Amino acid sequence: MDEKDNQPSDSELEQRLDSIKSRLAQADQHREGAPSEQQRAQSRRHQKAGIAQAFRLSSEFIAGVVVGGGIGYAIDAFFNTSPWGLIVFLLLGFAAAILNVLRASGSVAPSSFSLKAADELQAESTRNRAESEKER
């Protein structure tokens, strides 16, 4: 289409890139009604994360009860306090299991240091920001 028979120049390539970009944008607008590729990928990821979450919640709950019961049983066997260790620690394990599940689902804040640690972290981050600004 043009007199140069070997390599096209840079500006020409850029022009072509621009034209293909605009054509792509047009094509995208054309099928606005259908969910975009990105949206579909996102929903697929959400679905996968949902199954992962389901596996997680059930096993968190079971593990909590099992560990609590196990500790109680071990204490009974060790100190001859049957059945009190099992009763107390099974209940505690149940509480821990509920805590696990609530934490896994994000309904309760994860376990944390005191507020002091959080303050330190914030101070550190502001210090970092100040330093990066200085560098600039």
Add this chain to the structure above:
Amino acid sequence: MANDPIHQFNISKLLQLDVGGYDISFTNSSLFMVATVGVSAAFLIMTTSGRGLIPTRLQSISEMLYEFVAGLLRDSAGSEGMKFFPFVFSLFTFILVANLFGMFPYFFTVTSHIIVTAALAFSVIGLVVIYGFYKNGLGFLKLFVPSGVPGVLVPVVVLIEVISFLSRPISLSVRLFANVLAGHITLKVFAGFVVSLSSLGLGGIIGAALPLAFAVALTGLEFLVAFLQAYVFAILTCMYINDAIHPSH
């Protein structure tokens, strides 16, 4: 024994070894662990040796794997967590490849044994505990004492928090093992139905179509589970590492 659904998990010794009274024989389980490590390492080394700027198909698989795990770790533990990237990446690839190996007929599934998954889970928790103490000193113990709890309740809450922490390796290992084990048993049972039904004549063969359809569907589900369990294991590892690095979150 062909129809025994548990038979596939039997461990057989390939090479008898005894050291100091401990049985450290090389079993079929060890063989498949070696194969898992060998295959994943060989795949990654061979596909990335070209280092093309425009990746070939196989190279882009390796790159996707890298980016996927790196994204997981960076999202949940921040850029500070990236020093644990080799650990998380090895765990993820090991579990993923071991699970996928288990999908081949007649192959042994390493992750269907709780001792294997428990070893993986305890290595994660061990890393979290050791690094947590190394980084935060005794302050790491404050992980068990939430702020703003009334004094009377502290002993109870601490006990609950400790149990909750101890349940982490259990839930990690049991989830992976139980999913793989249950999936393989279900698959084998449905496949066994096909065999025993089709030996009953024409009506049986027609009836066998239903369990066959189930077996096909379950195979697809198993591939999903194989990937999903590796993903769950990796993302929980990232979250626990995050606890060790910034316990204030």
